[in-house]
Amino acid sequence: MNELAKEYPFVHVYAQQKPRQPVIIKANIEGLCVLLNALISAIAQSERNGIAEVFDGDAKVYEVIVKVVNTHDELSPVPYQIEKQ
Numbered sequence: 479m480n481e482l483a484k485e486y487p488f489v490h491v492y493a494q495q496k497p498r499q500p501v502i503i504k505a506n507i508e509g510l511c512v513l514l515n516a517l518i519s520a521i522a523q524s525e526r527n528g529i530a531e532v533f534d535g536d537a538k539v540y541e542v543i544v545k546v547v548n549t550h551d552e553l554s555p556v557p558y559q560i561e562k563q
Contacts, residue, residue, distance in 0.1 A: 487512040489532040489542060494556070505532075513542060520544040 482488050489509035492502040505513065512530040520528030528544035547553055 482506045484508060486537075487530070487532045488535070489513055489530070490535055491542065509533075516542060516544045520546050 484506070485508070487506070487509035489503065489505040489512070492504075494501055503513075509530075509532050512532055516528035516530035518528070519526070524546040530542040530544070531539060532542060533539055545552075
């Protein structure tokens with residue numbers, strides 16, 4: 479088995495396809511640390527987004543953006559509702 483390179487933060491977030499389905503996050507330790515820092519940044523500075531720059535399973539860089547919201551409207555629409563439209 480090929481081990482993930484320890485110097486790169488690997489994270490894959492499996493989004494919900496339907497209501498009440500679990501969200502699965504697979505990551506190496508480095509990826510979890512970067513994601514944790516983005517969560518802490520969003521909490522500490524709620525007017526700004528927390529951002530984690532990570533790699534997916536294809537070794538392509540993408541961002542995970544953590545936003546603090548205060549209303550139901552800010553949460554909508556959820557991804558599985560967008561696909562049905």
